[in-house]
Amino acid sequence: MTTRAPSVPAVEYGVLVPVVVHFDDLDALGLLHNARYPLMVERAWVTHWQERGFSFEGDWAAAGDACNAVRELRIGYELPVNRTGEYAVHLWLDRLGRTGLTYGFRFCSADGAVTYAQGARVLVRLDPGTLRPAPWSEAFRDAGRGLLRPQD
Numbered sequence: 001m002t003t004r005a006p007s008v009p010a011v012e013y014g015v016l017v018p019v020v021v022h023f024d025d026l027d028a029l030g031l032l033h034n035a036r037y038p039l040m041v042e043r044a045w046v047t048h049w050q051e052r053g054f055s056f057e058g059d060w061a062a063a064g065d066a067c068n069a070v071r072e073l074r075i076g077y078e079l080p081v082n083r084t085g086e087y088a089v090h091l092w093l094d095r096l097g098r099t100g101l102t103y104g105f106r107f108c109s110a111d112g113a114v115t116y117a118q119g120a121r122v123l124v125r126l127d128p129g130t131l132r133p134a135p136w137s138e139a140f141r142d143a144g145r146g147l148l149r150p151q152d
C-alpha cells in the first residue's frame with residue numbers, strides 16, 4: 001500500500017499552501033482569532049521559501065534573502081472561520097523590486113474557493129551589518145518571478 005501526499009488545487013497565479021486551524025487558534029467565541037491570520041500567512045511563506053532553499057537558521061550574515069523586515073501589513077477580514085480543520089493560504093507577488101517586494105495573500109478554504117481574509121505585506125531585504133536595504137539575490141528574484149500576479 002502506498003500513501004500519496006494530498007494534492008493542492010491549482011490557482012491562476014501564485015501558490016496555494018495548505019494550513020491547519022487548531023482548537024487553540026480560536027478565540028472565546030469559537031472564531032479564528034484575528035491575530036492568527038497573519039501568523040498563518042507567515043508560516044505559509046516560510047514553508048514556501050524553505051522548500052526553495054531560502055531560510056533563516058539563526059545567523060543573519062548567512063541568511064541572505066531571509067534577512068528582511070516587514071515595512072507594512074494590510075489585512076481585511078471577509079468571513080469568519082468558525083471551525084478547526086484544513087484551510088489554505090493563497091500567496092503571490094504583486095511587485096518584486098530591487099530591495100523590496102509586495103506580496104498578496106488570501107486565507108481561504110482548502111480548495112481556494114472561499115476567501116476568509118485577504119491582504120498585502122511589504123518586505124524589505126536588509127544588509128545584516130547595516131540593517132539598510134540591500135538587493136535581493138538573482139536566485140531569489142528568479143524564484144519570485146514565478147509568483148508574480150499577472151497585471152490586468
